[in-house]
Every structure is written in C-alpha cells, then in structure tokens.
Amino acid sequence: MIKLSPSILSADLSKLGEDVISLEKFGADMIHIDVMDGSFVPNISFGMPIIKAIRETSKLVFDVHLMIEEPSRYIEDFAKAGADIITVHYESDVHLDRTIKYIKSFGKMAGVAINPSTPISVLECIIKEVDMILVMSVNPGFGGQSFIDYTLNKIHQIKELSEKYNPSLMIEVDGGINSNNIKKVVDCGANVIVAGSSVFKNKEIEKNIKTLKEGF
Ligand code: DX5
Ligand code: ZN
Numbered sequence: 001m002i003k004l005s006p007s008i009l010s011a012d013l014s015k016l017g018e019d020v021i022s023l024e025k026f027g028a029d030m031i032h033i034d035v036m037d038g039s040f041v042p043n044i045s046f047g048m049p050i051i052k053a054i055r056e057t058s059k060l061v062f063d064v065h066l067m068i069e070e071p072s073r074y075i076e077d078f079a080k081a082g083a084d085i086i087t088v089h090y091e092s093d094v095h096l097d098r099t100i101k102y103i104k105s106f107g108k109m110a111g112v113a114i115n116p117s118t119p120i121s122v123l124e125c126i127i128k129e130v131d132m133i134l135v136m137s138v139n140p141g142f143g144g145q146s147f148i149d150y151t152l153n154k155i156h157q158i159k160e161l162s163e164k165y166n167p168s169l170m171i172e173v174d175g176g177i178n179s180n181n182i183k184k185v186v187d188c189g190a191n192v193i194v195a196g197s198s199v200f201k202n203k204e205i206e207k208n209i210k211t212l213k214e215g216f
Contacts, residue, residue: 006200010144023199061084086109111130128166135155
C-alpha cells in the first residue's frame with residue numbers, strides 16, 4: 001500500500017486550513033509538514049502554532065519533517081502541537097538514538113531523514129528502532145527543485161535493509177517527485193511519497209492527486 005503525503009510548503013498559505021481540508025477530501029493519506037529554522041537549511045517556514053491550528057481541520061496523519069538544528073529541543077512541543085510522525089535529520093543530531101527514544105516516549109512515530117549526499121550505511125544501527133526513514137531526493141530547504149537521480153539507488157538499498165531488519169518500515173521519499181518519476185521511486189521500494197509542487201500545481205489539487213496516484 002503506497003501512501004501520498006502532500007507537502008503543505010507549496011500550499012496557498014493565505015488559506016492553509018482550506019487547502020488541508022481539500023487534501024483530505026481528495027485522497028491524501030498524510031499531511032507532510034516541513035519545519036525549517038533558517039540554520040540547518042537556508043530557509044524559514046513554520047512551526048508549532050501552525051501545526052496546532054491545522055490540527056483542528058484534519059484527522060489525517062501529520063508527518064512532521066524537522067529541518068532544524070538540535071531537534072531534541074523541540075520534540076515535546078511538536079508532539080503537543082499534534083504531530084503523529086516526527087522525523088529528524090541524521091545530520092542535525094549527534095544523539096540520534098536518544099532523540100528517537102524521546103519521540104517514542106510521547107507515543108509518536110519516529111523517523112530519520114538523510115540528505116542526498118549522506119550514505120545509507122549510517123542508518124544500519126538505527127533502522128530497527130525507527131518507524132520511518134526519509135530519503136531526501138533534493139537538498140532540503142525549498143520546494144520545486146529537481147529530483148536527484150542517484151538517490152534512487154539509496155531507496156533501493158533502504159528497501160533491502162528493511163526486508164532484513166524492519167519489514168514494516170515506512171520508506172519515504174521527499175523532493176522533486178511528479179507524475180513522470182513517481183513510478184521509478186515506488187519501484188525502488190518507497191511506500192510513502194511526498195509531493196509539494198506537483199500536488200498544488202495550478203491550484204488543481206483534486207486533479208493532481210488523482211494523476212499522481214494513477215502513476216504508482
Ligand atoms: C524540501 C522539503 C520538501 C518539499 C517538497 O526541503 O522537505 O518536503 O516541500 O517539495 P517538492 O515536491 O516541490 O519538491
Ligand atoms: Zn519534507
């Protein structure tokens with residue numbers, strides 16, 4: 001079962017609540033929420049108050065992608081704001097095992113994200129402990145970038161590791177996914193697909209979700 005997790009980074013932020021309601025109505029499986037601090041990545045997006053506000057509008061799984069330095073400082077806040085999955089970057093946290101346990105202590109699912117240039121080998125010890133691995137297929141920080149092709153091999157490698165160590169692992173891929181490349185990503189083993197600009201393109205959410213889902 002492949003899940004679609006639209007990124008609200010590309011939503012119309014002047015009517016974010018309405019866009020979240022549309023996503024749920026038109027078949028999104030999760031809501032991907034990109035939190036950026038202007039330090040780990042060169043951009044600033046939104047944080048806990050926005051998550052809390054849209055939590056009122058949707059029952060979907062909130063898939064919160066933290067692109068922030070030392071994410072452990074804010075896990076409790078994001079848990080209380082309504083996150084269901086909290087994903088931290090391998091590159092931003094030197095005590096990853098502790099942070100994973102901390103996320104789980106709030107009853108939340110825990111994910112680890114890796115940048116395009118980070119090899120899969122760094123995940124070997126942690127893969128059994130997490131609910132999700134997020135493979136970045138663009139350099140984090142912005143929507144609308146082009147998919148980096150060499151990450152396909154990394155998805156494939158994660159799939160192999162998950163079969164061995166964690167068969168229920170969610171393998172999420174994020175960045176530059178559209179109707180032309182979504183099949184390749186799924187064929188490599190991804191089971192959660194993030195899409196921002198390709199979901200909100202021309203404000204045709206219903207049509208775009210349908211097209212992406214037909215591409216699986
Ligand atoms: C990038 C974010 C992505 C982004 C995806 O740093 O993590 O979730 O919103 O946007 P698209 O699908 O437009 O590449
Ligand atoms: Zn993301």
